Amino acid sequence: xxxxxxxxxRARLLDASEELFYxxxxxTVGMDDIRSxxxxxxxxxxxxxxxxxxxxEAYLERRDIRWRARIAEAVSSEPDPRERVLALFDRLGDWFxxxxxxxxxWINGFGELGAVSEPMVRQARAHKQAFAxxxxxxxxxxxxxxSLAPQLVLLAEGAMVSAAIFGTDAPARQARDAAAALxxxxxxxxxxxRGFRSPGGGDTVGHEHR
Amino acid sequence: xxxxxxxxxRARLLDASEELFYxxxxxTVGMDDIRSxxxxxxxxxxxxxxxxxxxxEAYLERRDIRWRARIAEAVSSEPDPRERVLALFDRLGDWFxxxxxxxxxWINGFGELGAVSEPMVRQARAHKQAFAxxxxxxxxxxxxxxSLAPQLVLLAEGAMVSAAIFGTDAPARQARDAAAALxxxxxxxxxxxRGFRSPGGGDTVGHEHR
DNA sequence: CTCGGTCGAGAACGAGCGTTCTCCGATAGC
DNA sequence: GCTATCGGAGAACGCTCGTTCTCGACCGAG
Numbered sequence: 001x002x003x004x005x006x007x008x009x010r011a012r013l014l015d016a017s018e019e020l021f022y023x024x025x026x027x028t029v030g031m032d033d034i035r036s037x038x039x040x041x042x043x044x045x046x047x048x049x050x051x052x053x054x055x056x057e058a059y060l061e062r063r064d065i066r067w068r069a070r071i072a073e074a075v076s077s078e079p080d081p082r083e084r085v086l087a088l089f090d091r092l093g094d095w096f097x098x099x100x101x102x103x104x105x106w107i108n109g110f111g112e113l114g115a116v117s118e119p120m121v122r123q124a125r126a127h128k129q130a131f132a133x134x135x136x137x138x139x140x141x142x143x144x145x146x147s148l149a150p151q152l153v154l155l156a157e158g159a160m161v162s163a164a165i166f167g168t169d170a171p172a173r174q175a176r177d178a179a180a181a182l183x184x185x186x187x188x189x190x191x192x193x194r195g196f197r198s199p200g201g202g203d204t205v206g207h208e209h210r
Numbered sequence: 211x212x213x214x215x216x217x218x219x220r221a222r223l224l225d226a227s228e229e230l231f232y233x234x235x236x237x238t239v240g241m242d243d244i245r246s247x248x249x250x251x252x253x254x255x256x257x258x259x260x261x262x263x264x265x266x267e268a269y270l271e272r273r274d275i276r277w278r279a280r281i282a283e284a285v286s287s288e289p290d291p292r293e294r295v296l297a298l299f300d301r302l303g304d305w306f307x308x309x310x311x312x313x314x315x316w317i318n319g320f321g322e323l324g325a326v327s328e329p330m331v332r333q334a335r336a337h338k339q340a341f342a343x344x345x346x347x348x349x350x351x352x353x354x355x356x357s358l359a360p361q362l363v364l365l366a367e368g369a370m371v372s373a374a375i376f377g378t379d380a381p382a383r384q385a386r387d388a389a390a391a392l393x394x395x396x397x398x399x400x401x402x403x404r405g406f407r408s409p410g411g412g413d414t415v416g417h418e419h420r
Numbered sequence: 421c422t423c424g425g426t427c428g429a430g431a432a433c434g435a436g437c438g439t440t441c442t443c444c445g446a447t448a449g450c
Numbered sequence: 451g452c453t454a455t456c457g458g459a460g461a462a463c464g465c466t467c468g469t470t471c472t473c474g475a476c477c478g479a480g
Contacts (some may be wrong), residue, residue, distance in 0.1 A: 023325060024325045024326060025321075025322060025323070025324075025325050025326065027237050027322070028325065028326050030466075030467055030468080031467075031468060031469080032466095032467075032468090040428095041427075041428045041429060041430085042428095042429085042430080042469085042470095043427075043428070043429090043470095044427085044428080046468095046469075046470085050469095051468080051469085052467095052468065052469090102324065102325060103320070103321065103324075106375075107317065107321055107371055107375075108320075108321030108322075108324070109321065110313070110318075110321065110374065110375055111235075111313065111317055111318030111319065111320065111321025111322050112235060112237070112318075112321050112322040113235070114235075114312065114313075114318070114374070114375070115233060115234045115235050115238065115312060116234060116235065116238050121375075124375045125375055125376060128372065128375055128376070147384075147387070150380075150381070150384045151365075151384055151385070151387065151388035151391075153368065153372070154364070154365050154368030154369055154372060154381060154384060154385050154388065155361075155364050155365060155368060155388075156368065157367070157368035157371045157372055158363065158364030158365060158366065158367035158368030158369075158371070159364055159368075161317055161367045161368070161371060162338065162363070162364060162367055164320065164324070165316075165317075165320055165324070165331075165334045165335055165338055166335060166338070170360075171360070171364060174357075174360045174361055174364060175361070175364050177357070177361065178361035178364065178365075178388075178392060181361075181391070181392055181395045181396070182388055182391055182392065182395075184395070185391045185392075185394070185395050186391070240436075240437055240438080241437075241438060241439080242436095242437080242438090250458095251457075251458045251459060251460085252439085252440090252458095252459085252460080253440095253457075253458070253459090254457085254458080256438095256439075256440085260439095261438080261439085262437095262438065262439090
């Protein structure tokens with residue numbers, strides 16, 4: 001199965017869309033900007049996605065998959081489950097330092113269109129829910145209490161927002177430090193050192209997210 | 211000094227602007243929507259603010275003052291300085307439950323216009339910096355270590371974002387719990403019980419925020 | 421060679437919006 | 451009472467943008 005012409009066109013279109021939508025916002029970017037960046041005739045663009053909204057949807061869907069995969073890949077290279085929880089924040093720091101970083105595409109998209117576009121709200125919720133589920137898996141795998149997961153998520157979301165607005169990566173470190181304190185405190189609250197939790201209290205490995 | 215006609219007009223204009231800009235976003239709202247909501251002739255609107263950008267600026271400036279005042283007022287009613295730190299998150303919860311809550315106006319505005327409007331970036335930074343300074347004051351007044359403040363800020367920002375996207379107030383409680391754990395952990399790290407810190411370590415009252 | 425169909429390039433259309441302009445009625449001064 | 455000024459209501463202008471339409475070049479089939 002060769003990369004049929006329409007599939008490479010689709011890829012070029014989504015590449016251009018992501019580049020433009022992420023860096024300049026959704027409403028600011030016109031279909032003509034995308035057409036010229038993708039080097040595709042407008043007809044072709046509309047043949048692939050019948051409206052701008054559908055194109056935005058496709059952009060966010062592809063970015064969601066890639067973004068979560070990149071996070072998970074970097075985090076999973078850390079062998080110790082409890083260190084993995086903190087590695088998440090290191091990975092966020094890497095992301096913040098990337099040139100062109102401009103915050104979370106879903107937080108930004110929600111701010112831009114959340115009030116007027118139900119699909120945008122759904123996408124933002126789906127992405128954030130998937131992220132929260134992923135963090136919950138990390139927390140469970142580390143044998144930490146469930147209640148820790150949403151707290152770590154708040155730190156991560158806050159770090160994304162602050163890093164974007166101030167244009168600095170410092171929030172990653174701050175969030176990591178806070179997370180470490182919460183992890184230590186939660187682990188201590190068990191009043192049992194690591195590795196001595198009773199096995200019936202909940203599975204600690206092999207969490208599938210969602 | 212009677213409320214000169216132009217001042218009541220300005221108030222009505224800013225009221226309408228805030229209502230519309232906050233609930234529907236900035237780009238989505240047209241000057242005509244504002245004009246009709248304010249019940250003012252367009253000429254009058256442009257006499258008060260020569261461009262839409264200036265009107266947006268004025269809207270954010272007034273909201274900034276009010277928002278921070280409301281937070282500070284609610285928080286300051288808590289007598290104990292360490293409890294005040296946590297009361298901040300209770301106050302956020304009240305805000306999240308207000309009808310029409312749609313997240314932080316500056317986070318949303320940054321998501322919408324941060325890429326294309328330098329004034330919007332400046333306003334977002336100024337507001338977030340002022341909030342961070344305020345939290346730093348609370349932390350200092352409670353005799354807690356400086357490094358705690360940005361961590362609490364991240365929790366607050368994350369809570370605002372999550373509450374907005376999911377339309378629930380749960381993040382306030384989660385953030386409060388996390389903040390309590392961080393406060394306890396930070397206070398414990400002093401390895402001194404409350405009230406026994408050496409008086410030379412830093413002023414603990416009367417912090418001016420800036 | 422000719423014809424039919426496909427596809428690319430860009431013009432065109434219709435709506436929305438920020439901003440300005442026109443007109444008209446009311447009012448104050450003489 | 452008459453005129454000059456002001457302010458209100460909304461039309462108009464110029465531009466952008468999402469979407470559609472037109473036209474002409476290319477290409478395989480007969």
